[in-house]
Amino acid sequence: MAKARRSNTLFSAQNPSSKKGALREGLRSWLAAASDALVSVVFPADCRICNELLVDSRRVPICPKCLASFARIFASTICEICGYPLFGLQQKERQPQLCPACQNKTYGFDCARSFAIYQGPLVRAILLLKFKQIEPLGQWFAERLSELVASERDKLAADVVVPVPLHRQRERERGYNQAALISKPLAKRLHLPHKALLLMRTKARPDKRILTLEERWESVRGAFATRPGSQVDNLRVLLVDDVLTTGATLDACARALREAGAKSVVGLTVARAIRNPLPSSVEW
Ligand SMILES: [Zn+2]
Numbered sequence: 001m002a003k004a005r006r007s008n009t010l011f012s013a014q015n016p017s018s019k020k021g022a023l024r025e026g027l028r029s030w031l032a033a034a035s036d037a038l039v040s041v042v043f044p045a046d047c048r049i050c051n052e053l054l055v056d057s058r059r060v061p062i063c064p065k066c067l068a069s070f071a072r073i074f075a076s077t078i079c080e081i082c083g084y085p086l087f088g089l090q091q092k093e094r095q096p097q098l099c100p101a102c103q104n105k106t107y108g109f110d111c112a113r114s115f116a117i118y119q120g121p122l123v124r125a126i127l128l129l130k131f132k133q134i135e136p137l138g139q140w141f142a143e144r145l146s147e148l149v150a151s152e153r154d155k156l157a158a159d160v161v162v163p164v165p166l167h168r169q170r171e172r173e174r175g176y177n178q179a180a181l182i183s184k185p186l187a188k189r190l191h192l193p194h195k196a197l198l199l200m201r202t203k204a205r206p207d208k209r210i211l212t213l214e215e216r217w218e219s220v221r222g223a224f225a226t227r228p229g230s231q232v233d234n235l236r237v238l239l240v241d242d243v244l245t246t247g248a249t250l251d252a253c254a255r256a257l258r259e260a261g262a263k264s265v266v267g268l269t270v271a272r273a274i275r276n277p278l279p280s281s282v283e284w
């Protein structure tokens with residue numbers, strides 16, 4: 001009886017017609033949600049990288065095996081400044097570990113760190129984030145970056161989290177900034193303010209898809225500026241991007257932030273491109 005009465009209310013047989021419409025609408029969306037849930041049980045999703053069936057209902061559409069396959073970079077084997085993995089290089093006692101590039105060059109940022117090497121499944125995962133706007137994946141990456149920050153708490157300390165911005169036109173075309181899909185949940189995890197509008201890209205990236213090393217540096221030189229009126233003075237900034245390729249983008253952003261008075265800039269990226277063959281002074 002109770003059941004029948006409840007369903008009567010649900011269908012609002014005795015309600016005025018305006019309420020009736022609202023209830024019908026509510027029922028319709030409830031049925032739609034229920035059928036979505038049913039679809040995911042009857043037709044479970046595949047891992048977006050290896051196409052294996054996802055056995056549990058995961059928010060991140062990538063299987064545990066693929067997530068575990070990312071080649072993590074560990075703090076004990078990196079260049080202390082730019083975070084480049086120093087494969088097999090012997091650490092000289094009491095001397096900072098620096099890669100060949102950092103021995104010859106000074107970046108605009110104080111240091112940079114990355115979660116894993118930009119290769120194999122991680123390339124696919126970054127593309128999913130970049131072009132499919134998979135927010136749970138951005139959250140998963142943010143968790144990994146927050147672990148990185150915790151592992152070098154003093155060196156990576158910051159007051160604000162800032163995503164590397166896209167040029168206004170590019171962001172309008174894409175509808176979102178993929179770096180912010182990582183930086184926003186990261187700021188939340190670190191209990192820091194997220195300042196997505198602090199920096200802006202004033203010069204668009206050239207249309208050419210592949211840029212040489214020199215072209216990369218040239219294309220971002222002076223391409224970023226802090227937004228007029230924004231408070232940057234004395235701030236320690238955590239600058240977030242998806243991939244660090246040459247360091248040119250982080251460098252240009254950091255220079256704009258330092259010029260505006262930032263106290264320090266730490267670059268944090270999910271992936272780090274490495275050069276093959278292994279780094280030598282000639283390659284750099
Ligand atoms: Zn997989």
Ligand SMILES: [Zn+2]
Pocket residue numbers: 079080081082083084098099100101102
């Ligand atoms: Zn370095």
